[in-house]
Amino acid sequence: MAEQAHSDEPLLVTPLHAEHVSLGARMVPFAGYDMPVQYPTGIMTEHNWTREHAGLFDVSHMGQALLVGPDHETTAKALEALVPADIVNLKPGQQRYSQLLSDDGGILDDLMVTRSADPADDGKLILVVNASMKEADYAHMQARLPANVKLVRADDRALLAIQGPKAAEVVARLAPDTADMAFMAVKATKVAGLDVHLSRSGYTGEDGYEISVKDKDAVALWRALLADPEVKAIGLGARDSLRLEAGLCLYGHDIDTTTSPIEGGLIWSIQKRRREEGGFPGAARIQREIKEGASRVRVGLKPEGRAPAREGTVITTPDGREVGIVTSGGFGPTVNGPVAMGYVSKDVSAVGTDLHLVVRGKPIPAKVAAMPFAPHRYKR
Amino acid sequence: MTTRYTKDHEYIRVEGDSGVVGISDYAQSALGDVVFVELPAVGKTLAKGAEAAVVESVKAASEVYAPVSGEVVEVNSVLEDAPGTVNEDAAGRGWFLKLRLTNPSELDGLMTEEQYQEFVKSIS
Numbered sequence: 001m002a003e004q005a006h007s008d009e010p011l012l013v014t015p016l017h018a019e020h021v022s023l024g025a026r027m028v029p030f031a032g033y034d035m036p037v038q039y040p041t042g043i044m045t046e047h048n049w050t051r052e053h054a055g056l057f058d059v060s061h062m063g064q065a066l067l068v069g070p071d072h073e074t075t076a077k078a079l080e081a082l083v084p085a086d087i088v089n090l091k092p093g094q095q096r097y098s099q100l101l102s103d104d105g106g107i108l109d110d111l112m113v114t115r116s117a118d119p120a121d122d123g124k125l126i127l128v129v130n131a132s133m134k135e136a137d138y139a140h141m142q143a144r145l146p147a148n149v150k151l152v153r154a155d156d157r158a159l160l161a162i163q164g165p166k167a168a169e170v171v172a173r174l175a176p177d178t179a180d181m182a183f184m185a186v187k188a189t190k191v192a193g194l195d196v197h198l199s200r201s202g203y204t205g206e207d208g209y210e211i212s213v214k215d216k217d218a219v220a221l222w223r224a225l226l227a228d229p230e231v232k233a234i235g236l237g238a239r240d241s242l243r244l245e246a247g248l249c250l251y252g253h254d255i256d257t258t259t260s261p262i263e264g265g266l267i268w269s270i271q272k273r274r275r276e277e278g279g280f281p282g283a284a285r286i287q288r289e290i291k292e293g294a295s296r297v298r299v300g301l302k303p304e305g306r307a308p309a310r311e312g313t314v315i316t317t318p319d320g321r322e323v324g325i326v327t328s329g330g331f332g333p334t335v336n337g338p339v340a341m342g343y344v345s346k347d348v349s350a351v352g353t354d355l356h357l358v359v360r361g362k363p364i365p366a367k368v369a370a371m372p373f374a375p376h377r378y379k380r
Numbered sequence: 381m382t383t384r385y386t387k388d389h390e391y392i393r394v395e396g397d398s399g400v401v402g403i404s405d406y407a408q409s410a411l412g413d414v415v416f417v418e419l420p421a422v423g424k425t426l427a428k429g430a431e432a433a434v435v436e437s438v439k440a441a442s443e444v445y446a447p448v449s450g451e452v453v454e455v456n457s458v459l460e461d462a463p464g465t466v467n468e469d470a471a472g473r474g475w476f477l478k479l480r481l482t483n484p485s486e487l488d489g490l491m492t493e494e495q496y497q498e499f500v501k502s503i504s
Contacts, residue, residue, distance in 0.1 A: 043438040044413035071478050237412070237439050306416045307461070329440050331415035338416075360418070360434065 014060035015158045015218040023233055029134060030236055031131035033061040038235040045331040046238035051374070052205055054164035054223050055234035055242075059203075061135030064157045064212060067125040067141075070151035072115065075123050078149040079113065082141060084261060086271035087125070091182045093117030097269050099261050100129075105282020106257035107264065107291075108140060110134040110249065114186050114199060126186075127195070128159070128210075149159045157275045158218035163208035165377065166230040171198075171209055175222060178209070192224035193334040205376045206247025240258065244339060245332045247300060247371030253311060254298060254327045254341060257308070262289035263343065266297045296324065300371035301340040301357065303364050308338040309357040314355045314364065315318045315344055323348050326357065331334040334374040341371065384447065384490035387499065391471070392447040394487065398480045401447060402433065406500045408470040411437040414463045419455040419477060426450060428481065428486050433476050435466065447488040450479030 011034040022026065025036035032302045036058065038046060049055055069075030076087040085098035092115050100108040114126040129137045141151050162171060172179040175191040178198065186199040194217040202208040213221050225231050240250070255264045260282065267275075267290065274280065278287055303309050313326035331341030340357070348355060351370050356363035383393045389407035394398040408414065418434040419437075426432050426446035433444040455477045458465055466474035491499060 037439070042412050044415075047438075056431055306460070307418065308416055308441070312442060331436070332437070363447060 013063070015215045015316055016058045016060060016076075016160075016222050016364055019222055020058065020218060020233070023156065024296065025233070027107055028236075033131060033136055036067050036233070036235040037063060038237045039233050041232075043235070043237035043241060044333050046232065046234040048240050049232050050125060050164045050206060050234055050238060051334050052165065053232070054162055054166040054170050054208070054228070055204070055238070056222070056231050057161040057163065057234050057239055058158075058163050058222070059210070060158040061131035062159055063127075063129040063131060063137065064159060065127045065129070065134075065138065065151040065156040066154060067127065067145070067149055068152055069123045069309065071123045074146075075125050075149050078145050079272070080280065081124060082144060082281065083111075083113070084270045084274050084283075084286065085113065086112060086273050087115075090271070091273070092119070093186055095186050099255070099266065099269070100140060101261070101281040101286075102257055103281045105260045105285035107255045107259055107261060108159060108243045108250070108257060109137050110251050110255060111137070111202070112199070116188065116197075116292045117186065118175070118188060126154075128273065132252065139219040154212075156215050157212050158210050158215050158221075159210060160218070160221060160225070161210045162225055162231065163202045163204040163206045163234075165207060168379065169210035170225065170228045170230050173228065181379070182337055183207075183380055192221060194224075196221065196222050200379060203246075203248055203373055204242035205374055205378075206242075207377050207379045241330060241333060244328050244330060244341070245334050245372060245374040246376060249298075249372065250328055259298075259343070260286055260294065262286055262287060263297055291377050293346055296343045296345050298327070299344055299349050299351075300353070300369040300373060301326065301329070301366045302369040302373070303338045303340065303357055305364065306337060307359055307364055309340045309364065309366070313340070313342070314358045315342055315366075316358060317348060318354055318356055320356075320363075323355065332373055334364040337373075338364075339369075339373045344368070382487075383493055384487050384497035385493070385499075386445065386447045386490055388445055390444055390447045392479070392487070393475075394481070394484075397484070398453060398478055399448070399450070400475045401444075401477050401479060402475040403435065403444060403466065403470055404463050404496070404500075405470045406504070411435065411442060413438050414466040417458065417459040417463045417466065417476065419457075420452050424452045425482075426452065428483075428495050429477070435463075435476075442471060444476060446479065447490060448479070448484075449482045451482065453478050453480045454478040475495070
C-alpha cells in the first residue's frame with residue numbers, strides 16, 4: 001500500500017463503498033480512492049480484534065491484472081526480466097512476493113505473483129500491485145513485455161482480505177475445501193456459492209486469505225463473511241499498525257525507487273537461481289550488495305518509553321552521529337508500545353544496538369530490534 | 381466556573397485566576413485511540429496559541445495549543461501511563477495541564493459552550 005498526494009481528481013470508490021458508509025466508517029482519500037480508515041470502534045479495537053479473531057478488509061483499490069502468454073515458461077521469463085524472483089519455477093497453485101525493479105535496482109513497486117492451479121490457465125500469471133502505483137506499473141510492464149505476452153487489467157474484480165486466528169475456520173464454514181491450504185497457496189473455488197480466487201496470504205502477520213471476486217459479487221461475499229460473529233470490518237488504520245508490527249514494508253515509505261531489495265531486507269524474496277544468474281533490472285548492483293552487503297539496511301527499532309517515532313524521524317548514535325531515518329513508526333497495540341522501522345548504516349544495524357530517535361528535537365533511546373514485533377502466525 | 385473553547389478544539393475551564401486545559405470530546409473522538417501525550421514542564425510560560433502539548437493517536441501526532449497565555453502550574457501526570465484517559469473522559473479526568481492566566485481578557489475571544497457546539501455542528 002502507498003499513499004498519494006491529495007488532488008482535485010474525483011475519488012474512486014470500490015464496490016464495497018456503500019457497505020463501509022452504512023457501517024459508519026470514517027472515509028478518507030487513499031491512493032485516489034475513498035477508503036475506510038476506521039469503523040466506529042476505532043483502530044485499537046480493530047487491530048486487537050484481528051489478532052484475536054478475524055478481521056475483514058476491503059483492499060479492492062489494489063491493482064489486479066493478468067499476464068497472458070502462450071505457456072508458463074514464456075510468461076514467467078517475460079516477468080523475470082522485470083522482477084528478481086524465480087517465476088519460472090513457481091509451481092501451479094502457488095503465490096510469490098516480488099518487486100518491479102528499475103534499471104539501477106531501485107524498487108518501482110512490490111507485488112504478488114500467482115500461478116493458477118488450473119492447467120487450463122497455463123501461460124497466465126495473476127498480479128496484485130499497489131493501488132497508488134498501478135497505472136505506472138501497468139505502463140512500465142506494457143512497454144517492456146515481449147509481443148507474445150499481454151498485460152490484461154482485471155479492473156472488474158474486487159479484493160477482500162480476511163485475517164486473524166479465526167479466519168481459516170470462518171472461510172472453511174463457507175468453503176470447506178480451503179482448510180488445508182498452506183501459506184502462499186492459491187485456489188479457485190466457491191465461497192458462499194460465489195466464484196473466487198483465493199490465496200492463503202495477507203498483510204497482517206496473521207493466518208488468513210486474500211479473496212479475489214468479481215465486482216458484482218463483492219457485496220454478497222463481504223456480507224457472507226461479516227455475518228460470522230468472529231468477523232468484524234477493519235479499516236486501513238489498523239491494516240497499517242498490523243503490518244508494521246508484522247515488519248512488512250509499505251511501498252512509498254519503507255521501500256521505494258531509492259532502496260534496493262537487499263537494503264530493504266527482502267533478499268529472502270530473491271531465489272537462489274536468480275541471485276546467481278541475475279537477468280533482472282539492477283542485477284549488477286543487487287548481486288554486489290548480496291556479496292558485499294549493502295551500506296545501509298532496513299531494521300526494526302524499539303523506542304524506550306511510550307512516545308511513537310513517526311516516519312521521517314532522524315536516527316542517531318547515542319553520541320549524536322546521524323545514521324539513518326525512520327520510514328514507518330507508530331504505536332503497536334499488540335506490542336503495547338511504540339514500534340518503528342527505518343534505514344540505518346550497516347555498522348549500527350545489529351540487533352540490540354543502542355541508537356537515538358530524535359522526536360520533536362529530543363533524543364529518545366531506542367534499540368535495533370528483530371522483526372516481526374508480533375510473531376507471524378502463518379499456516380505452514 | 382466557565383469553560384471556553386478554541387477553533388482547534390482545546391477547552392479551558394476557568395477556576396479563579398487559573399484554568400484547566402484539555403481537548404474536547406469531539407477532538408478525542410476525531411483523533412481516535414490516544415496512545416501518548418507529551419506534556420510541558422511545570423513552570424513553562426506559554427503565549428496564547430503556543431504549542432502546549434502533543435497528543436498522539438495510533439495514526440498521527442497532533443499539537444495542543446495554549447488557548448490563552450499563562451504559566452503551566454500543573455500537568456496531568458496520569459496521562460503518562462494512561463493516555464487513553466483522554467478518550468474515556470476528555471472533559472474530566474483526561475485534562476492536560478493547568479495554566480495560571482496572565483491575560484484573562486484573552487478568554488473573551490474564545491467560544492462559549494453553546495458557540496462551540498454550533499461550531500462542531502457546522503464542521504461535521
